Amino acid sequence: xxxxxxxxxxxxxxxxxxxxFSAVELAQAHLDAMAANRHLNAFITETPExxxxxxxxxxxxxxxxPLAGIPLGIKDLFCTDGxxxxxxxxxxxxxxxxxxxxxxxxxxxxxxxxxxxxxxDEFAMGSSNETSAYGRVIxxxxxxxxxxxxxxxxxxxxxxAAVAARLCAGATGTDTGGSIRQxxxxxGIVGIKPTYGRASxxxxxxxxxxxxxxxxxxxxxTDCAHLLTSMCGFDPLDSTSxxxxxxxxxxxxxxxxxxxxxxxxxxxxxxxxxxxxAALWDAGIAWLEAAGAQIVPISLPHTKYALPTYYIVAPxxxxxxxxxxxxxxxxxxxxxxxxxxxxxxxxxRAAGFGKEVxxxxxxxxxxxxxxxxxxxYTQAQKVRALxxxxxxxxxxxxxxxxxxxxxxxxxxxxxxxxxxxxxxxDVFTVPASLAGLPAMSxxxxxxxxxxxxxxxxxxxxxxxxxxxxxxxxxxxxxxFTAQP
Amino acid sequence: xxxxxxxxxxxxxxxxxxxxxxxxxGLTEQLNGILGWIEQLGEVDTxxxxxxxxxxxxxxxxxxxxxxxxxxxxxxxxxxxDAASGFFAVPKxxx
Numbered sequence: 153x154x155x156x157x158x159x160x161x162x163x164x165x166x167x168x169x170x171x172x173f174s175a176v177e178l179a180q181a182h183l184d185a186m187a188a189n190r191h192l193n194a195f196i197t198e199t200p201e202x203x204x205x206x207x208x209x210x211x212x213x214x215x216x217x218p219l220a221g222i223p224l225g226i227k228d229l230f231c232t233d234g235x236x237x238x239x240x241x242x243x244x245x246x247x248x249x250x251x252x253x254x255x256x257x258x259x260x261x262x263x264x265x266x267x268x269x270x271x272x273d274e275f276a277m278g279s280s281n282e283t284s285a286y287g288r289v290i291x292x293x294x295x296x297x298x299x300x301x302x303x304x305x306x307x308x309x310x311x312x313a314a315v316a317a318r319l320c321a322g323a324t325g326t327d328t329g330g331s332i333r334q335x336x337x338x339x340g341i342v343g344i345k346p347t348y349g350r351a352s353x354x355x356x357x358x359x360x361x362x363x364x365x366x367x368x369x370x371x372x373x374t375d376c377a378h379l380l381t382s383m384c385g386f387d388p389l390d391s392t393s394x395x396x397x398x399x400x401x402x403x404x405x406x407x408x409x410x411x412x413x414x415x416x417x418x419x420x421x422x423x424x425x426x427x428x429x430a431a432l433w434d435a436g437i438a439w440l441e442a443a444g445a446q447i448v449p450i451s452l453p454h455t456k457y458a459l460p461t462y463y464i465v466a467p468x469x470x471x472x473x474x475x476x477x478x479x480x481x482x483x484x485x486x487x488x489x490x491x492x493x494x495x496x497x498x499x500x501r502a503a504g505f506g507k508e509v510x511x512x513x514x515x516x517x518x519x520x521x522x523x524x525x526x527x528x529y530t531q532a533q534k535v536r537a538l539x540x541x542x543x544x545x546x547x548x549x550x551x552x553x554x555x556x557x558x559x560x561x562x563x564x565x566x567x568x569x570x571x572x573x574x575x576x577x578d579v580f581t582v583p584a585s586l587a588g589l590p591a592m593s594x595x596x597x598x599x600x601x602x603x604x605x606x607x608x609x610x611x612x613x614x615x616x617x618x619x620x621x622x623x624x625x626x627x628x629x630x631x632f633t634a635q636p
Numbered sequence: 637x638x639x640x641x642x643x644x645x646x647x648x649x650x651x652x653x654x655x656x657x658x659x660x661x662g663l664t665e666q667l668n669g670i671l672g673w674i675e676q677l678g679e680v681d682t683x684x685x686x687x688x689x690x691x692x693x694x695x696x697x698x699x700x701x702x703x704x705x706x707x708x709x710x711x712x713x714x715x716x717x718d719a720a721s722g723f724f725a726v727p728k729x730x731x
Contacts, residue, residue: 250711349692362691391696460674471651478652480724482715493727498654510653514663515670517651518639528674533687535680540688571666572673588691613692 156181157318161222161375164321168210168221175210175221179203179265182223186267186319189292194314196228196286197236198268206265219382220263225320227311228269229276230256230366231355235266239357240274240307242285243483243504253355254387255324255366262382267320271310274506275474276331276359279577281309282565283508291339291562292317292636296602302562305335311369312339316636322370322379326356328363329462330558330581333593336369337557337606340595340634342376342623343369347613348588349394352387360469361392363462363585373594373623377402380616396614404617407624409445414622415550416447419455420580422559429556429605432596436554436607439629440622448550452542457535458583459575464519464532465586470509471516477504511571540587547612552622555580557593557606584610594623595632604634638668 156178159167167173183200203223209215231237231249238244252260260266273283280303281289291304291313304313308325312335315323325332327345336343344367351366358364368379381401387393416437421430441447479485479500486499505513519528546553559579568574584591590613593606607626611619639647644664648655655663709722718725 247715250708250714347692349694388697388699392690392692392694394692394694395697454680457677457680460677463670463674464677475652479717480726481712483717485717487727491727493729494652495654496727497652498649501652502654505653510655511663511666511670513651513653514644514647514667518643518647518667518671521647521650527678530687531677531680531682532674533689534682534685535677537685537688538680538682540691571670586691 157185160372161321161370161378162372164222175207175265176204178221179207179223179267182267182320185317189317189319192290192292192313192317193287194271194289194310194317194319195225195268196238196240196271196310199235199266202235203265203267210263210265215263217261217263218378219259221265222263222321223265223267224259225267225270225311225314225323226256227308227324227326228272229326229357230324231357232256232266232269235269237269237357238286239276240272240284240286241504241506241509243477243500245484247482251355254352254389255356255383258382258385259324270314270323273307273309274509275357275470276307276326276328277470277508277512278306279330279334279574280563280565280568281306283506285506288565289313293339293562293603300564302564302603303338305338305562307331308335308369312336312341315339315341315369315371322368322375324366324383325369326364326366327585328359328466329585330578332367332369333581333591333606333608334558334578336593338562338604340604340632341369341371342373342592342594343367344376344380344592344616344619345585345590346380346384346616347394347590349392350384350616352385352390352393354387354389358473360466361473362469363466373620373627374402374405376592377405377620399617401616401620405621405624407443407621407628409440409443409622409625412445412552412622413448413550414440414445415450415546415553417450417452417455417546417553417555419452420555422579426560428599429559432605432607433554433556436596436626439626440554442629443625450546450549450553452546452583454535454539454542455583458539458586459579461532461535461539461586462582463515463575464528465536467512467516468520468529469516471513471520474509474513477501508571536586539583543587543589551612552618553610554622555608555610557581557608561599561601561603561605580608589613590616590619592619592623594626594630596626596630597632598634638671639664
């Protein structure tokens with residue numbers, strides 16, 4: 153029999169339904185895989201007792217739902233009732249939420265089994281998992297003929313590594329500027345960020361509220377669709393939650409692109425683009441064309457301004473959101489001897505936040521400060537409106553866009569020590585985030601060095617089905633079966 | 637626009653982050669690198685463009701003005717670094 157951890161989520165559903173194995177056996181197989189792969193540092197907190205108790209309820213028939221018995225990992229940005237939640241930060245070490253985030257509550261409602269909390273860049277600020285206060289996550293992949301450790305991408309790097317290494321059937325991620333899609337591409341799995349407002353932000357620790365969206369990461373497009381259906385839904389506790397029906401995303405998938413127009417944005421073909429990335433993009437275009445799509449060249453003229461816009465808007469919102477970590481209500485407190493309350497705030501935040509988080513809070517504080525607000529923040533929000541208009545105009549001429557997910561395969565630790573070099577890794581993912589659009593990454597193939605490469609599909613607002621369908625077409629054509 | 641060491645000290649004070657004096661020059665250099673890079677936004681013609689207020693169009697909803705939870709003092713204080721008599725506790729504020 154195939155190892156249980158090798159099954160797709162859909163195969164696990166079938167196996168459980170046919171009593172080929174029990175939910176406890178399925179959970180135990182994953183807990184064993186987690187124990188054998190602790191060197192990856194994918195989990196910050198493992199919850200084996202909880203997982204086995206939940207699985208036993210499934211076997212007893214008292215825990216039911218479309219995801220009954222499916223073993224998942226939860227990014228440590230989602231508050232989980234009674235289970236430590238750190239956001240990858242020292243400042244939240246020991247924080248035990250007294251309530252469940254809406255997204256994780258939805259998964260529990262549908263019967264999922266939680267294996268533990270996944271490592272991540274601190275407060276989701278990073279593209280390599282090197283900013284986690286709990287140690288970096290190591291990708292299960294290695295370049296051909298090399299033993300050098302590689303980054304899993306970020307910020308959902310623990311989620312990516314765990315799914316790719318078969319430690320869980322799927323995982324939750326969050327995406328602010330590419331934090332689901334880029335790590336999914338780096339480890340050869342699928343990840344989708346839905347339309348802004350589809351998944352509730354309630355109980356998900358905030359980074360940049362106008363950009364943050366939760367989404368699933370899994371090994372197939374269909375597996376992602378099942379998880380997405382469960383995670384999404386209107387929530388009155390999130391003021392930007394969309395009060396629209398959530399379709400059964402998996403039921404709508406055909407993989408046919410007949411009658412669909414696929415836009416290819418000229419501005420994404422960067423000068424000096426890695427030839428392997430360009431070749432994969434061309435292959436993706438050919439695959440969608442073969443599946444029946446019409447290819448349409450389009451233009452998104454403000455693309456080059458997306459990253460600098462993001463690096464004003466996101467730090468500005470982060471500096472406001474992270475003001476809550478003051479050592480008073482939760483999290484760590486540092487009180488210098490003889491210090492007053494102001495000294496306590498400053499010492500707590502100096503000790504609790506890592507360098508990248510401090511840098512972004514400082515940038516955000518500066519661009520929002522008196523005298524600079526209009527020049528930076530207001531201008532960035534105007535450019536953001538222009539970026540969104542570019543997409544609106546493009547979607548008059550096409551149904552989905554196809555681009556690479558990242559400008560390179562996974563890189564080595566320390567390879568991008570300059571903050572701006574690291575920021576540039578999100579060049580293809582940030583524009584869709586600024587416009588709130590659904591976007592996913594699907595594995596397209598391997599680089600010459602044997603590392604996974606991803607293709608990105610961007611869709612119209614609320615057209616996750618169109619995105620997933622194009623993803624399925626690529627998945628079928630690419631036939632990506634490589635494993636770490 | 638660029639920042640100098642004094643502005644960096646002021647930003648750190650506004651952000652309530654204690655930055656050791658030895659770290660200030662390095663931080664000034666890093667922040668100037670990032671600010672210099674985002675400066676390019678100034679070249680975009682945004683005349684007549686309204687700043688984006690909401691990425692998905694919609695209006696903020698109303699809700700009934702009623703108490704929807706409460707009686708969870710223990711939960712509210714469960715993660716407090718210091719709590720006393722049912723309150724969050726901080727160092728003395730008034731001399």
